[in-house]
Amino acid sequence: MSAASELSLGGRYLMGPGPSDVHPRVLKAMATPLVGHMDPKFIEIMDGVKEMLRGLFRTKNDLTFAVSATGSAGMETCFVNLLEPGDEAVVCVNGVFGNRMCDNVERCGAKLVRVDAAWGEPIEPAQVKEALGKCKPKLVAIVHAETSTGVLQPLEEISGMVHDAGALFLVDTVTSLGGTDVRVDEWGIDAVYSGTQKCLSCPPGLSPVSFSGRAVKVMEQRKTKVQSWYLDLSMVRKYWEGNKRVYHHTAPVSMIYALYEALRLIFEEGLDERFGRHRRNHELLREGLEEMGFEFLVRPEYRLPMLNAVKIPAGVEDAAVRQQLLERYNIEIGAGLGEFAGKVWRIGLMGCSCTENHVNMLLAALRQIMK
């Protein structure tokens, strides 16, 4: 067969729901020659990743590492390891990713209890309380940062109710981690997953996760095998933990390099400074968009700084504007998902894509296209 043409890419400004722009040092890390996945030098890198992830999740959890696949596999890892057929699980749904959690629960053969809120609204603690009065779930799952709507979900009050009911608290932080505070221990989170391609500004391909001692105990008391071989933590953790590492699958070495470097950059910047940067640039974007007549989907107090969902104004063609942004300005923004397809844009300000320059470029381009 004839050879495919040369790889000639790049030059985009990634302001959608992820991937975000990646720092040159992380790109360079990806190009580092490989060592073996059982090499003592690689084990050191894994240990560094675990330690820095603990810092980022603000947890002391031993079982903190990165699943060898993207964020959705991190979600699946949490559900398949914690649920067994016949278990009951409450899932809070106010967007695409809550729905995805429901699908996971059902594929585990567990009984699903849904708590629904309108898309664009947070889940109210009273709704969770009501659900907990009617069932005895093994876990309650909720999305901290709904990437499909831009809602930031308050967690502490709900966490208390979940623990009072004797259930585990499972939280999706795919879009929040690295861009706003995530306090696993303080907020009583038992299982948490994230993705690398959002506010960590690392390429997609890994899912950071962390499990409390209570969650680990639940896994250790399972009566059935985890339905996924690849994601079975009873085996995976023997590779990530302990003095003698046991081969399970071949770790994605280069992706772990990239995550290591992305985490170093985060701690060089400092968590508080980083979260402040996300808030400041969100305000800058908000002001500019509101001046142009855009309305945000979400009420101010529940808005995510890194994922800005705005209603597409009447008379503005969704696909045509996004295409011009991409082709003329090399700027990617996100389309609406699910019931918001064609109705909202999702503008990401994540990690390295969260700068004043990004905001200024996008606002100027939008003004030129929409004038």
Add this chain to the structure above:
Amino acid sequence: MSAASELSLGGRYLMGPGPSDVHPRVLKAMATPLVGHMDPKFIEIMDGVKEMLRGLFRTKNDLTFAVSATGSAGMETCFVNLLEPGDEAVVCVNGVFGNRMCDNVERCGAKLVRVDAAWGEPIEPAQVKEALGKCKPKLVAIVHAETSTGVLQPLEEISGMVHDAGALFLVDTVTSLGGTDVRVDEWGIDAVYSGTQKCLSCPPGLSPVSFSGRAVKVMEQRKTKVQSWYLDLSMVRKYWEGNKRVYHHTAPVSMIYALYEALRLIFEEGLDERFGRHRRNHELLREGLEEMGFEFLVRPEYRLPMLNAVKIPAGVEDAAVRQQLLERYNIEIGAGLGEFAGKVWRIGLMGCSCTENHVNMLLAALRQIMK
């Protein structure tokens, strides 16, 4: 927390069971700035990957792409999409990876029929025939290149029997693809998976797969949902196929770049030339090792060129020699797995690690250590 130390790695010669050395052009591809996973430019790269994978698998199968996780997830993808609870499956076992397949079958709730051969020996067609006389399986699974033992499994005769019995033929080509011939259409393979980090000389993180029309029909006629959300091909294929690509999960963009470049290098070299190179360097290694008194585990006619399993001579300390190779010479070779732990070494000659220089370096180092 204090920042972790700078990433300072590389310099190893990877002559174990994978990962193998990665070509500088592939490392450079990994460092390419990212575009979005729905970007038209990225869809072109995906299409190029599909086309080149078809060339490498020697197939016309539409459903040919790369699963967004390592080879073991490719294995799981095949089993969870093709099997439903209550189905029957025959698995041929002559090493670690056959056993892993059995574990997958059981996690699918399917009935397992094992065909066992001694480790280091191939499966005999007569054994498969006997098994097929006693059951009515939906599929028969076998490993083309057993990475734990170095056995190359002849497939054509067994394939005929499997099809006569009305079953699908599922083959593991993790270690063979890109290093020796894999003829999916000619050999009647219905489902096949591989890994990127062996003879493709691409970093670990993706699993190339291909499915025949018969396999796709079986998937389309399922009565139950696939137990894995992440690996459910009824959704994944809508992202990889068709005119309108539907978001499923965020593709590992940089890994796809790397695979694209690794495949380009393979077709620039040419398949026959590449397979010939693997055979020639295998012979060179064999001569050198036999001169030093090493014995191969596998009979000559069933030996893999890219994975050379040799018995550790009496009086030679397994771990101590491998440690010296790694620390003094920066050469990684593989330890024995499973029942061969401490008894064999597995020397890889895969992709970019398959050169005369690699062979010469290893032989010289072994002579110096063992003199």
